[in-house]
Amino acid sequence: MGDAEIIPIGTRGRPGRGTGTQPSSAARGLAPKSPAKPKAAATKASPPRSAARGEAEPTEPAASTTPPAEPVAPAAATRPSVRTEERHPLAGVPGSDWLAAFQAAALEVFGEQWEPQLARFLAFLRRRVTGDYTVDEYGFDQEVTQRFFMAALRPIAEKWFRIEVRGIDNVPTEGGALVVSNHSGTIPVDGLMTMVTIHDHIGRFLRPLGADLVFQLPIVSSLARKSGATLACSEDAERMLRGGELVGVWPEGFKGIGKPYAERYKLQRFGRGGFVSAALRTGVPIVPLAVVGAEEIYPLVGNIPGLARVLGVPYLPITPFFPLLGPLGLVPLPSKWLLEFGEPIRTDDYEGGASDDPMLVFNVTDQVRETIQQTLYSLLMQRESVFR
Amino acid sequence: MAGDGRVVLVTGVSRDLGRKAARAIASEPGVARVIGVDVVPPRGDMGDVSFVRADIRNPVIAKVIAKEDVDTVVHMSVISTPGSAGGRNTMKELNVIGTMQLLAACQKAPGLRHLVVKSTTTVYGASNRDPAMFTEDMEPRRAPRAGYAKDVAEIEGYVRGLGRRRPDLRVTLLRAANVIGPHVSSPITSYFRLPVLPTVLGFDARLQFLHQDDLLAVLRHSVVTDVHGTFNVAGDGILMLSQAARRLQRPTVPMPGFAVGGLGSFLRSARVADFSPEQLSFLTYGRGVDTTRMREVLGFEPRYTTAAAFADFGSRLPVTGGRSEKVISALARQLPDPDPTPTAPTSVAAPGGARRG
Numbered sequence: 001m002g003d004a005e006i007i008p009i010g011t012r013g014r015p016g017r018g019t020g021t022q023p024s025s026a027a028r029g030l031a032p033k034s035p036a037k038p039k040a041a042a043t044k045a046s047p048p049r050s051a052a053r054g055e056a057e058p059t060e061p062a063a064s065t066t067p068p069a070e071p072v073a074p075a076a077a078t079r080p081s082v083r084t085e086e087r088h089p090l091a092g093v094p095g096s097d098w099l100a101a102f103q104a105a106a107l108e109v110f111g112e113q114w115e116p117q118l119a120r121f122l123a124f125l126r127r128r129v130t131g132d133y134t135v136d137e138y139g140f141d142q143e144v145t146q147r148f149f150m151a152a153l154r155p156i157a158e159k160w161f162r163i164e165v166r167g168i169d170n171v172p173t174e175g176g177a178l179v180v181s182n183h184s185g186t187i188p189v190d191g192l193m194t195m196v197t198i199h200d201h202i203g204r205f206l207r208p209l210g211a212d213l214v215f216q217l218p219i220v221s222s223l224a225r226k227s228g229a230t231l232a233c234s235e236d237a238e239r240m241l242r243g244g245e246l247v248g249v250w251p252e253g254f255k256g257i258g259k260p261y262a263e264r265y266k267l268q269r270f271g272r273g274g275f276v277s278a279a280l281r282t283g284v285p286i287v288p289l290a291v292v293g294a295e296e297i298y299p300l301v302g303n304i305p306g307l308a309r310v311l312g313v314p315y316l317p318i319t320p321f322f323p324l325l326g327p328l329g330l331v332p333l334p335s336k337w338l339l340e341f342g343e344p345i346r347t348d349d350y351e352g353g354a355s356d357d358p359m360l361v362f363n364v365t366d367q368v369r370e371t372i373q374q375t376l377y378s379l380l381m382q383r384e385s386v387f388r
Numbered sequence: 389m390a391g392d393g394r395v396v397l398v399t400g401v402s403r404d405l406g407r408k409a410a411r412a413i414a415s416e417p418g419v420a421r422v423i424g425v426d427v428v429p430p431r432g433d434m435g436d437v438s439f440v441r442a443d444i445r446n447p448v449i450a451k452v453i454a455k456e457d458v459d460t461v462v463h464m465s466v467i468s469t470p471g472s473a474g475g476r477n478t479m480k481e482l483n484v485i486g487t488m489q490l491l492a493a494c495q496k497a498p499g500l501r502h503l504v505v506k507s508t509t510t511v512y513g514a515s516n517r518d519p520a521m522f523t524e525d526m527e528p529r530r531a532p533r534a535g536y537a538k539d540v541a542e543i544e545g546y547v548r549g550l551g552r553r554r555p556d557l558r559v560t561l562l563r564a565a566n567v568i569g570p571h572v573s574s575p576i577t578s579y580f581r582l583p584v585l586p587t588v589l590g591f592d593a594r595l596q597f598l599h600q601d602d603l604l605a606v607l608r609h610s611v612v613t614d615v616h617g618t619f620n621v622a623g624d625g626i627l628m629l630s631q632a633a634r635r636l637q638r639p640t641v642p643m644p645g646f647a648v649g650g651l652g653s654f655l656r657s658a659r660v661a662d663f664s665p666e667q668l669s670f671l672t673y674g675r676g677v678d679t680t681r682m683r684e685v686l687g688f689e690p691r692y693t694t695a696a697a698f699a700d701f702g703s704r705l706p707v708t709g710g711r712s713e714k715v716i717s718a719l720a721r722q723l724p725d726p727d728p729t730p731t732a733p734t735s736v737a738a739p740g741g742a743r744r745g
Binding site for chain 2: 115116118119122123125126128129130131132133134135136137138139141212215216217218219220221222225226230231233235236239
């Protein structure tokens, strides 16, 4: 400790780094290997630096193909001087390393059977790119719905809203049926969640009936058709029910999703009962569905009717977060959801022409509405809190 | 009917489809003679169809019907594109006035028994309020205000009027979906022949096609069978516009609707493609028609599905895209074939299920 090491800072006016008597360490690494090892300057070499050199030394002969007896001389003779552009990051990595890395990544992503898995995925991708898939007459693309839409919605249903399902046995596993649900939540998220819930529990695709606004909006329109929706009109409803599909309908429509938060869980008017006529004509059962939790995802506290009219939408919502936080306000609140499917209401034991009897249609409509309203109240009683 | 076969008059034979239809009807065993009528002589081979140069827009056509003792009239002379007729006014005159004159002549011809009119599914229009599949009894949700669709709606009105006034006449109205085939030139085929397809951003239309051969077959079929009424005629199944573009391996350029309309009118004025205005709504919303009545009442079964008809149309077109398909198939060739492995389902269930489930 007596004589302190003097570590010079800077070059003391001389050009370049170091003392000028020997090349810098970077230059030494580039230069062809000389048999004489550079003398370690006691005043300068710090211990970690020499250790680094000591490690680097034995690897270099191993990389060259020459036998270890005379490790340096032939390398110096054959190897040309290395230039900086050859040290491009990709040039230095051999192809086999890339392949190994790719295989490891594939193993990571697709598991042990990665080769057939990846080949199957590529075949799927190829089918999509060449258009080699079929859609049904409503434009429903089962493959993309199953692989992408459902996969994207599933975490939201399971992790964000923690949907709890009751009475799923009431949904028929085959044949036509009409699922009638309450509508809430400012944005029809409840429809999407019902679709993914029914698909995951009984493996059927719920075919939603949407308002004509859905098919007028760009992007929404094509997504809706691809995921199996069609226009809520009696022709399409009856056609789908006759075709044995599981059809979903939200008779409250925009009155339901666009109602203020203060009126939550109060069912609005159930349209004109067109869904009952369709079910009566086709003789399919009506399955009432009560959804609790969707009212709280975007509490609608205000509306901008003027702007909504200009934009051609039924309402323009103000929630506690929406215009205030910008896009962040579009994140739904993580309320706890309960879905209860009620006992199916049979429509096949009415005599023919029942659908032309408005009084009967109104009665059945009221029956469905009352069932859903009562189920909503009982679910609300059972619910501990909004978020739990 | 006349015991020794029918005498059929076909209008609009100067165009390719009309000429082929006339020849196809002539080859039918129950048909004795086929007379083709048009203002300009047909370009191709007429076979054993005799051509009469007459304009259906003036009363001469009545004399032709009377003199030749025609018992069946097949009306094919409905033009869909203003470009080929020489302007929208000429087109409208040919379509509407021509049909009126022809139907007036038909009403006056006592020997006439059967009228077949080739109409189109364009009468249903295309909008966001459309049902998924139109049946013959449905009306368009928005009445067409201009163009081909309005012409066809008026023509159908006149045809129905004739049917009321001549109850002894069997009237068959065939609403054909977009006819497609390697040699067909129509708004939709000229659209798909563009090297890059402009599409409406955010919309994916449902399309239905009828192969040219099936159109000829259904015309022949309806001439020789004793069925009357209105029928939708289309191939089975639906193609989405995006899917059709992928099958043709055509790149698409999504753009807002008004831009597609502007581009369409530019292409029309540049005579690159016959892009009609009502095609924009068709390419936005698409249209599907129900063909149950065609099968069950008319008893006709198209040979081509929508997809097969489109594949036949696309097989003669040069490919302008498809780069991503090549990349994927090159990658896929490096890997073993996944499907012949008998353990495939279990392997899917283990890692794939965990990943996607």
